[in-house]
Amino acid sequence: KSPSPAAAEAKSEAAKSVKIGIYFATWWALNVVFNIYNKKVLNAYPYPWLTSTLSLACGSLMMLVSWATKIAEPPKINLEFWKALFPVAVAHTIGHVAATVSMSKVAVSFTHIIKSGEPAFSVIVSRFLLGERFPPAVYLSLVPIIGGCGLAALTEPNFNMTGFMGAMISNLAFVFRNIFSKKGMKGKSVSGMNYYACLSMLSLLILTPFAIAVEGAHMWAAGWKEAVSEIGPQFIWWVAAQSIFYHLYNQVSYMSLDEISPLTFSVGNTMKRISVIVSSIIIFRTPVQPINALGAAIAILGTFLYSQAKA
Ligand code: 3PG
Numbered sequence: 001k002s003p004s005p006a007a008a009e010a011k012s013e014a015a016k017s018v019k020i021g022i023y024f025a026t027w028w029a030l031n032v033v034f035n036i037y038n039k040k041v042l043n044a045y046p047y048p049w050l051t052s053t054l055s056l057a058c059g060s061l062m063m064l065v066s067w068a069t070k071i072a073e074p075p076k077i078n079l080e081f082w083k084a085l086f087p088v089a090v091a092h093t094i095g096h097v098a099a100t101v102s103m104s105k106v107a108v109s110f111t112h113i114i115k116s117g118e119p120a121f122s123v124i125v126s127r128f129l130l131g132e133r134f135p136p137a138v139y140l141s142l143v144p145i146i147g148g149c150g151l152a153a154l155t156e157p158n159f160n161m162t163g164f165m166g167a168m169i170s171n172l173a174f175v176f177r178n179i180f181s182k183k184g185m186k187g188k189s190v191s192g193m194n195y196y197a198c199l200s201m202l203s204l205l206i207l208t209p210f211a212i213a214v215e216g217a218h219m220w221a222a223g224w225k226e227a228v229s230e231i232g233p234q235f236i237w238w239v240a241a242q243s244i245f246y247h248l249y250n251q252v253s254y255m256s257l258d259e260i261s262p263l264t265f266s267v268g269n270t271m272k273r274i275s276v277i278v279s280s281i282i283i284f285r286t287p288v289q290p291i292n293a294l295g296a297a298i299a300i301l302g303t304f305l306y307s308q309a310k311a
Pocket residue numbers: 095096097099100115174
């Protein structure tokens with residue numbers, strides 16, 4: 001006997017939830033590994049412009065090989081696609097390098113506490129630059145987000161202005177990335193995986209000359225020697241791990257964006273930050289003061305209230 005339509009629908013809903021659950025768990029796990037290796041590399045080798053470039057280069061190479069060997073179907077794209085992608089790539093590049101510069105200066109947990117304030121930037125940009133209006137509950141949810149981030153920043157024992165500003169600039173850039181991305185993806189039949197691959201390649205082209213200008217081969221070579229003598233030859237595996245995991249977590253996040261609404265995505269992203277904050281505090285033995293943790297908790301609670309208010 002065939003199942004009733006209601007039972008079949010319930011089954012497909014359950015299968016969808018399991019699929020999204022698997023995407024989320026994979027995304028968070030990959031992100032935690034990226035953050036840990038990225039910080040281990042930055043502690044020994046403080047060249048965030050180079051490590052950001054290597055992450056993009058590694059992802060671009062992985063995708064070119066996947067296309068060439070037909071592991072992934074290459075996208076059918078034209079010049080229009082690249083033109084629409086350009087502003088997304090500029091924002092992605094700025095957001096990526098700014099977050100990495102931030103993590104080179106402060107604890108990973110601090111960068112991610114400030115990055116949990118991204119919804120506040122989204123509302124402010126949408127309201128003042130795009131003229132969008134929101135219900136009062138959305139504006140109210142910004143109070144705990146901004147207040148919590150502010151409290152965490154004020155009570156951060158190892159506060160550093162570059163670290164703080166890097167995370168703030170990253171928030172702003174990623175809001176623009178999401179706005180441009182939505183426009184650029186409209187009506188296009190490029191999968192999330194291939195969209196992110198093209199984004200990495202274009203960002204790599206944009207970032208490379210700036211990385212050379214800001215840091216440069218001279219510094220990189222001298223720093224590399226020091227890092228290898230301090231850490232040993234396994235240092236190269238740390239660099240490889242941070243680069244590979246950077247690509248993988250972003251790829252999975254763009255793949256899940258194909259399946260879920262931007263709102264579910266932003267809730268998932270906030271929960272991802274909680275796993276990064278907690279795991280990095282444990283692994284790097286970051287000292288935590290109760291008042292500082294309270295600020296982080298208020299900010300994160302605010303992002304949940306924001307998603308509820310927007311829903
Ligand atoms: C980066 O290097 O791009 C940031 O760590 C990414 O931040 P995200 O957690 O917002 O992806």
